[in-house]
Amino acid sequence: MSKKLTKRSEDYSKWYNELVVKADLAENSGVRGCMVIKPYGYAIWENMQAELDRMFKETGHENAYFPLFVPKSLFEAEEKNAEGFAKECAIVTHYRLKNDPDKEGKLMVDPEAKLEEELIVRPTSEAIIWNTYKNWIQSYRDLPIMINQWANVVRWEMRTRLFLRTAEFLWQEGHTAHATEREAIEEAEQMMHVYAEFAENFMAVPVVKGLKTESERFAGAVETYCIEALMQDGKALQAGTSHFLGQNFAKAFDVKYANKEGKQDYVWATSWGVSTRLMGALIMTHSDDNGLVLPPRLAPIQVVIVPIYKGDEQLDAISERVKPLIKELRAKGISVKFDNRDTHKPGWKFNEYELKGVPVRLAIGKRDMENNTFEVARRDTLEKEIVPADEVVDKIAALLEDIQENIYNNALNYRKEHITKVDTFEDFKEVLEVKGGFVLAHWDGTPETEDKIKELTKATIRCVPLDSQEEAGTCVFSGKPSNRRVLFAKAY
């Protein structure tokens, strides 16, 4: 398979699809819409998980595990509350294959092993979890419950793309229960901030925090907080959501508690989640025509060392030179790979690690051995320099910090250049068409206008930014009065 990628300027979508496969992140499986996450891609996801998990625990959450299946009747309870809920799910109806294959060697589903009640493979776990919380909550002493779950979920998507939209995906879902409305709102807001901090400090992806409009809200939520990122092709990507659920689920599943005065009330709830979709955001924010660009804080391999040698003797000498360096880097918590394979040439390896986005590459050949130097290359700018051996550890440590910061700033600058204020619908359409990115415009607050704009331009309201100012204006579409700009974009 050629390592060469389609250029982003030629076909962004094709570039993305090729990159995911060629950088060994993921591939389509033999199961419709389900992906295989390959070791290199999974290692990035594990690094994401580790940081998020730490942040969840630092904010008082515990992990737990709830069943994969949701009995259909629990969906019905929820349905009364959240009518818009997607019905595209994997449904288990039987529990046995016939013991022997038929004459053609085909295994048949045993018709006698039909379930009395169908089971839905969880598309999200509010129903199963609130049905459980009902038994856990009697009094204010049992609150708050602050639980997170790392799990797989399934939504029967018709058009799928690796990481961005797959039938099965991995995610975490937090589900909390509180005694007061105030506490639940604070929790929902806190988790939006945690997500934003993770996106910006670890993924190096700047995000806009905001509130969803009613039509973009999670079914059953009173308020949906979100973080929105901007991809290099000018399309937005929703990177995480945190829902204040009010008492909706408590009412649907009859979850009441006795307060200190013994009075019964429904519990207040939140839920929040991010998924393997973040992998898509990571890839599309930083990568270039040569391949992935990974933020050092999430890169599975932060430094790769490629020896340039002829014969075992030279390799042995290089290995000896490199050994204490590797030790020193690892002692500093820097992950290093020394690629001494003799099955591939240095040039091939250079391309490979460029494609895989390894932040720093060291090369060492005959001349470096003589001069006691290394060639140090950074992935983000592709700049190279010769560094004396005794300075190389400090150089690498500084470079990793610098790359993390630099790719964040690049993404931030791109976003700054792609947030455009517009005041007429002509401009609105033109900006979306020609320049792309976020458009800040006045909107009259009605779902009808929102729908109409979406129909005409494919742009949706990504959010009402938290930092938006009151400002008198008129809706860019209807001309009706508005007191605040909202953020529009075409989105993934």
Next chain:
Amino acid sequence: MSKKLTKRSEDYSKWYNELVVKADLAENSGVRGCMVIKPYGYAIWENMQAELDRMFKETGHENAYFPLFVPKSLFEAEEKNAEGFAKECAIVTHYRLKNDPDKEGKLMVDPEAKLEEELIVRPTSEAIIWNTYKNWIQSYRDLPIMINQWANVVRWEMRTRLFLRTAEFLWQEGHTAHATEREAIEEAEQMMHVYAEFAENFMAVPVVKGLKTESERFAGAVETYCIEALMQDGKALQAGTSHFLGQNFAKAFDVKYANKEGKQDYVWATSWGVSTRLMGALIMTHSDDNGLVLPPRLAPIQVVIVPIYKGDEQLDAISERVKPLIKELRAKGISVKFDNRDTHKPGWKFNEYELKGVPVRLAIGKRDMENNTFEVARRDTLEKEIVPADEVVDKIAALLEDIQENIYNNALNYRKEHITKVDTFEDFKEVLEVKGGFVLAHWDGTPETEDKIKELTKATIRCVPLDSQEEAGTCVFSGKPSNRRVLFAKAY
């Protein structure tokens, strides 16, 4: 709910079921056969995962993720190879509920959304993974592949028990591919040793390493290595298995590679796994009539501090005294909980942490404040002593080591007392009936005798121990010649 447990001597099985629920480890869910793993139980599982994952990575494995679903046709390919494979699985046949509930508010499966090919919820992932490896392996350069997956799996068990046998459970499954038979066998053996090391050094559960007989082998395996533990009621529990799969799966899924000489050959395979069943082994090996006893190396809370006070002033004084201690313990990597809740009395807390198996409990009251001491209690022996404040950190560190060792030795002694050599079938039956435990007996090597013994005594051959010596003898049942004793027991 009363915290009091049924005594083990009264009803071991009931004791276990009560303990799992009352210690907040897990509970049955509204979904038949599926459990909810509660935060405290899940924290233990997380600690197990962390150690195992570290050991897997140290032995050269990487994590990845494969789809939840297996198309029925892939099962058919495997079926030709592994006829005995269980057919009790959850089967997805549809992908949509009807958009609106019927008049009675019931959601209906949309009959028009029937899948062309049914999907099986993975009971294990050999089929889906080998169907993937086929595309990853062309030449010897692509080998070995050493991948592990942490995942949920589903087997439609009719009789379930929390952790020990549930329809859905969590596990890890390693799947490796090798160029040579030797390498694959070494890998399968290595993973058995890794499992044994984990069980003994972290879970404090002594295990017997051995080989399964043909009838106890994984379907499709050439050889199954296992670790077998002994529970306090004299029943064995299979704690982990590692399979040398030969070329069976490579042949079923047509996975060939070109060796250095360009010759095509089928790949050699292993698979290996442990599951949340280990939680059952952990609980049943160490716990007592007062509740859980946890090995310090896996305990989510290693030390709990309970203040004994009247009024806020005393509590504040205690908190001040305790603060630097907590800091010092945490700096040593010891997990500490300071339970200063005013909603529960000290006595209630003592019972609670005893039930939850916290290895070390510190109490501090008025007299301790005056004398500058702590009351230190260890969970395993329930011994208490008064320790001067300036010695308490060292005392705790030593205690944690000592408890880890002590509960391992207790379990080892119990097992030593419960491995009995027998030479007649009368003795065989009597030992199983009266004393329980492992029975070392000669066996003629035939599945017929194995079946007959199982039918008459419910005992199965747990394994042929790796350390068993050649020894001439006659089969305890058939009287036919045998050259080695094997390990029998009734098992979970």
